Amino acid sequence: MKHEQFSGDPHLACARRYQRAAVIGAGSWGTALAATLARAGVETTLWGRDLAVINAINSQSMNTRHLPDVALPGTLRGSHDMAEALKDAEVALLVVPSRGVRAVSRLVAAHAPEAMPIAVCAKGIEADTGLLMAQVAKEELGDRPIGCVSGPTFARETALGHPTAATVAFPFAYTDRLHPEESPAARLALSLTTESFRAYVSDDLVGVEIGGAVKNVIAIACGMMTGAGFAENTRAALITRGLDEMKVLAETVGGRRETVTGLSGIGDLALTCSSTTSRNMALGQQLGQGLARADCFEGRAVVVEGEVNAKSVTDLARRLRISMPICETVRSILHDGVDIGVAFAALWSRPIEAEPRGMDVAFDHPSSDKDIATLAERIS
Structure with missing residues (x-):
């Protein structure tokens, strides 16, 4: 398998990109992240509820509703079927509004492999419970590794390939510290990194x-x-x-x-x-x-x-x-x-x-x- 490298950090010298990813949520930010993964060479499926949006992604390589002026990679595939979107994926990004994180996490849990890392890309605190979004997802997704992607990003600029940076955060288990290059945070950060999108790694999920x-x-x-x-x-x-x-x-x-x-x-x-x-x-x-x-x-x-x-x-x-x-x-x-x-x-x-x-x-x-x-x- 081909090994990708982070330059300058010997601990991440052998970190490997994920080969297949699912992005759950075809709004502007979900589409931008899916496009970034696809441009990085990751086989990416974007799931959404709006069938017209999914059809436009597949036929025109455009999200005509949320990012109508952005040309998407031709390799990006849309799906209206959750099971299909998650099939064979090694990692998933959950990119829905904060109020929908719990319900959509429950849908993902019915189809995602038990060990699949999932990064929550919504920001907020659940009203009734006081839980952060990754904690909400954790309640529905069980023992799967849960992290997040966060940073100073506007979706359209990211989708257009403007130089952008963000943080990928997952808790680091003992084995992650022994082999950080195999941690979900490192592998997802590398999977998102292109000539214009720069990802950083963090183990402080709560702080992020x-x-x-x-x-x-x-x-x-x-x-x-x-x-x-x-x-x-x-x-x-x-x-x-x-x-x-x-x-x-x-x-x-x-x-x-x-x-x-x-x-x-x-x-x-x-x-x-x-x-x-x-x-x-x-x-x-x-x-x-x-x-x-x-x-x-x-x-x-x-x-x-x-x-x-x-x-x-x-x-x-x-x-x-x-x-x-x-x-x-x-x-x-x-x-x-x-x-x-x-x-x-x-x-x-x-x-x-x-x-x-x-x-x-x-x-x-x-x-x-x-x-x-x-x-x-x-x-x-």
């Missing part, structure tokens, strides 16, 4: 997933303040303090703070908070401009992951008794009906704290109620 869940909420906050007329200072402050909230949550649930400074944390945060290509940023901007939620996106029913995550993230933080004031602010606006100006003025007038958490000091904010009310009016 926390970054993906929280960044969408912070992006809504950035969008709201941008829509209200504020600019770079405000966004930089929200990104930086949002990163701190991300670190605290990751560390509390067993991840590593350093993971949050990587692609799946600050990388994804910076991307999502800087462009209205992100639906989270776009929603926040429209709300900040004064649109009612029902009128955003021209009245279309657009799924915005951070809207759901604002509640699930803060529910989890409350259970863990940790402070996430930016996420709480977004929740108060989206789910509790608090005025944007009042909510953000309250955020900015919180007690003065030390930035290094180890100092553990706080002082009353010196602004008067009148000053705070003035800021609230400016934001509104």
Whole structure:
């Protein structure tokens, strides 16, 4: 069998690509990942529910609904049949909205081989359970190795072959540490790597997933303040303090703070908070401009992951008794009906704290109620 190599790292010198992969979910991101695998030389099947989309992939090498201007590799095959899509696959990527991860994982479990590694490519925290997406999938998929793919990626740019980087994370068992080149994380990272797509390997699945869940909420906050007329200072402050909230949550649930400074944390945060290509940023901007939620996106029913995550993230933080004031602010606006100006003025007038958490000091904010009310009016 041909051996592919990661340059520069002797531990991964003999890592092997998977030969056959299934991508479950034919939306824009699923299609982009499937195209990346196919361009890397992996025999790839893309499963989707929309028969018209699958037929277009097979007949025109195009996803006419989600990426109509992107030419897909001719080797990429679409399937409407889950059993067919998973047949002979060595690895699967689960690329569906977070609310669908549990149900689709259950479908995959009925057809996937028992030892098949599965990477979840949805970002979020399940509302009722407080579980991360890989944990949700694990409940349905049993002993199969479960990981994730996450990073600062817009689907269209990835599908077009723009230089892109992401992290592939799986827990490392003892045997994975002895032979990292045979680990699911290493083999999937190599399988995704092309001349334009660069994958990194992580064993901190929890830390990587926390970054993906929280960044969408912070992006809504950035969008709201941008829509209200504020600019770079405000966004930089929200990104930086949002990163701190991300670190605290990751560390509390067993991840590593350093993971949050990587692609799946600050990388994804910076991307999502800087462009209205992100639906989270776009929603926040429209709300900040004064649109009612029902009128955003021209009245279309657009799924915005951070809207759901604002509640699930803060529910989890409350259970863990940790402070996430930016996420709480977004929740108060989206789910509790608090005025944007009042909510953000309250955020900015919180007690003065030390930035290094180890100092553990706080002082009353010196602004008067009148000053705070003035800021609230400016934001509104």
